[in-house]
Every structure is written in structure tokens, then in C-alpha cells.
Amino acid sequence: MGCRNGEEDRSSSSSGGIIVNDVLLLTSMCLIGLSVDVHIKDGSVYSGIFHTASVHHPYAIVLKRAKMTKKGSCNSNVANEEVIRTLIIQSEDLVQVVAKKVTIPADGFAGHGTGDETGAVACSFPSNGISLTESNKTMTGKSNVGQPHTNQTRCSSGTENGFANGCRPPVNTIRSTDTLEVKDIDAKDSTKKENCLKDPDDNRKYGNHTSSSAPSETVTTKISNSNPTTKEFKLNPGAKIFSPSFPNKRSATPQAMVTGTNLVYNPDTHPSGPQPEVEISPFAPRSVPVKFVPYAGNDVHHPPPIVGYMTNRSQPARYGSYHPVQTAPTYVQPSSQNVMVGRLGPVVYVHPVSQDMVPSTNSFSSVLTPHQLHVPKHQGTTAGQALQLSPFVGGGQAPPYVLPGHIPISQLPYPVISIPGSNGFLVSKFS
């Protein structure tokens, strides 16, 4: 009979004040991490993830990511549709907690996979041990500065977390955490874990007494570990956003690039959403594999087969060397075929384009355009070039035109790039 034990418990473990009985403690702990509906005095219902509970006399609970699912008669400080990161429900507001599909781990219970490894931590409720109480003390010492009740209210981001059951002034409720040990923080997940765990630990300690000291030890260590983190968060209450990367975290630039190019070229590839995530890196690799066109090529090089091409990575050097040598006719040709010469800063994006696409000058030039847009930084220099390039490309298609076309183009870039030497070179060469 758990209750009896609980009874004794309460009387014996006076260090932490009155503690709820073991069974309540156990069931509370079983609820951790589950989605529960909490009915409030005013009739409203909040759903959230059961985070922890105060096992000291006024039994209160803390929900994570709570949301009001039923509006009560009173107005609360919690907006209806908003998700509350941490919601503390005071004892006096609490009417009912409903959890569905709870498994209470017990011997012979299937579905408790991890049982073995957890041996150390597992607590057997029945026997009242002092060891736990001790660990408990240590804990309180650390985190609570010696108060019997752990009064750590770290509902870090203050008001936001607070829950006022309509009838009560918001602040009170939020503050009233003294009953609670809310070690929670709006922090990030990792710490969160520890935190939530901690609470349970607490509970556990108070409530159970494990016969062996081992469990309690583990618990203690855990606590000590977690404390620092909690502190950190306390310092940094702003750490509100849970940042593990999710869809929206993708960086904008790469995506933009992709889309831009894709649109022009081959929309088909686009759907593969994942690319963008990786940021720039994906691009580089991609473009690289495509052939690097030997720029050095001779003038008349219009090797139709050559698909891809140049990815210059080193920027400054690139322009310098590249233009003089390559801008030359040779170079042009390949570009007309399929590629685009990107000149994004670090990423020169030469997207392999299906050859089919190439033929149409339009597509090519349009490709270039997006590029310019994307790389505002370079625009000073780039813009000039890009512009030049596009016409140039157009010309590029027809071999005959290529040569003439290039010359003017190549010239234009020079001033921008300011490589006098190259200029001279090219000019002379062509002329």
C-alpha cells in the first residue's frame, strides 16, 4: 500500500516540508513528458506537456508548451491562441489533471524498454531510506540556498510564462512559484532535459526513499551538473527560442540562389528542398564536378561538348587572371553552351546546365541576371561585368560572332577590375 508509505513519508521526511504521498509522486512522474489536459478552477482547460510538479504541500504543476484549449469563465493573462512556454498552475487553481494513455512502469510491464540500463536510477518506492533525503538536502543547498522549499522560480522569461488563472492577478500566479520548484528555463532543449529531470529528482528524493544509496548518488550528481546550466540560463533568460534547427532555420542566401537559378534553368530540380539547407557548400561541390573548362583554351575553342565550368573560388585572383586570359574568345564559347559564370563572392556558381537549355540565349542571360541580384556586394565591380557578360553570352552562341563580341566585352571589364595590364594584353591580342 503505497499510501501507508506515503503517510510515513510525510511525517518522517520533514526536511522538505509536507510531501505528497508516494503514489501521487509516482503517478506525477509518470506523467512527465506526456501531454496532459489541466482543468482550472475557472473552467478553462490547458493542454501542455507535463513538466514537473511541486511535491511539497501545495501540489502544483508545471506545463511546458501549454495552450488553452478551452476558455474558462475568467480572463487570464494568457492569450488564447498563444502557446505558453512554461505554465505554472498553482494548487489553488488546479482542479484536475487528465492524462491519456499513461504507462505506469512496473515489473512485467511491457513497453518499458530501457529498464535495464536505468537500474541505477530506478527507484523503488516502498522503503523509506534516508539516503534520498540526504541527497535531497544537498540539492536544496545548492539550488535553493538552504531553504527547505526549493523556491527557485526560474520561469525565466517572466511574464510570458506566467499563468494567471483568470481570476487572479497574473503576477501573483507567476510569482507564486515558491511552492514550485521550477527549474525550468526557457532554455534550450539540452538544458531543459536536465532541468526537468532535476525536478523529478527532487520529487523522487523527497518522496521515495530508495533502499540503496546508489540511486541517490546518481541523482545528486545529476543535480550538480544541471545546476550550472540552469544558472546560465537564468543569466540569459532571453534564450527563448529553442533553436534546434528546423525548417525555417535554413539560411536564406543559398536558397535564394538555388531558386533563382533553378527558375531559369530547370525548375525540376528545385523541388528537392533539402539542398538549401546546407548553405553554400552544396553549390560549390556541385559546380565543381562539372567540368572545369580549361580556360587556357585556344581562341577558337568552341567545344560544344564542354559543359560546365569554371568555378573560380579565389576571388581577386580570379578576376585578374581570368579575364585577361580567358575572356578571350575561347572562354566565351563554353559559356554560351551551358554555363553561367557566376561571380558570387566566394561561390562562383557555375551551375551545370542541361545542354538543352543552353541554346537559348535568353535563358542564359537571364541566368546571369539573377546572379547579379544575389550578389549585391560585388555589384560595384560585378555589375559591370555581368552586364557585359550577358550580351556577350548572347553573342557567344554563334561562333562567328563570338570573337568580335568578346573583344568589346572583355574590354569593359577591365576598367572595373582595374587590371591595366590585362587590358593592354587583351586589347593588343585581339586587335
Place this chain on the structure above:
Amino acid sequence: MDGSSGGDEFAVGCLLSIKTTFGDEFEGQIITYDRPSNILVLQEGLKSNPQSRRNIRLLKANYIKEFSFLGQSEDPLDLKKCYLDLHSLQSKEDAAVRQAEIDVERIGVGVTAEAQSIFDALSKTLPVRWDKTVIVVMNEVRVSSPYLAESVTGGTPAANERVRKVLELERRRLQTRGGGQ
């Protein structure tokens, strides 16, 4: 609870039909009663299989309007056999919180169902997020109400164009799906 703590308490193992002051009605078996907090812990729905998952209610006893005694059965829990695994609790909560985060981010606040379905559709091909009621695609293109192609703004022309296209496509798809139903 047991006789040890007084007659006015609830006996563990009792099957009760309870009506709360809020009008809830349910049947459950008492797992425990905690006197200081006045909380009654009940479990429901284990008649079929005690090993199965059960619904648990923690009910403040003072919100019980009336109850009737249905019967008595064995102790629902043998505490000596119960154990908890902190790690799994930890990970369970963690996973739950993560999931909640994900879900929350995907749900627009104050938007119409149509907007949400457009969002969901867009999210299949593009990275999207909500900025209030505006769908932000690829962090640069904004689609605001009423979420038509004309309401696509921002971003590079290419990106913008792309979003428009996808939006139109998805709208069309949604329409046909809606029509089909």
C-alpha cells in the same frame, strides 16, 4: 486511504463514478488519495487489460460534486514493483517538447484554415515560416493575406517568381482537392 488515516478519506482500489462541479462525469478506480493536497488519483479504462495504458486523473477532491461507489477491487498499483527511468522520462519530455515546438511553428496564429493549408502546401517544397499572418518563404519572399499570387512580395525577382508559381500550383491543387471531396 487506509483506515490508518481516517474514515473520511478515499479507499484505494475503489471504483467510483464521479461527477465534478464542472459537469465532468467519469468512472475510475482510486489509485491514491493525497490528503495534504486533497488530490485524488484515479485511473480509468483498465478493465480490459490492466497492463495497458491507462488514463490517469489527478482530481482535487473538493471539486467532486458527487460520486457513487461502484465496487472495490485490488490495489491498482504495487509500488514495490514500480520503477521509473529518469533517462526515459527525460528523453520523453524532451521529445515531446521538440515536437511541440515543431508543431507550434507550423501553425499560424490568427490565420484562416485556407492560409494554413497553403502554408502546409508550400512547406512541402520550400522552407517556410510564419511571421504573424504572413508566410515567409525562404526567409525573403513574403506572402500575405489573401495569399494569392499577387500578394507575393519581396525577394529577388527569381525567388519571387518561383514562389508565385508554387503558390499558384498549390492553390490549384488545393482547389481540386477541395472540389473532389
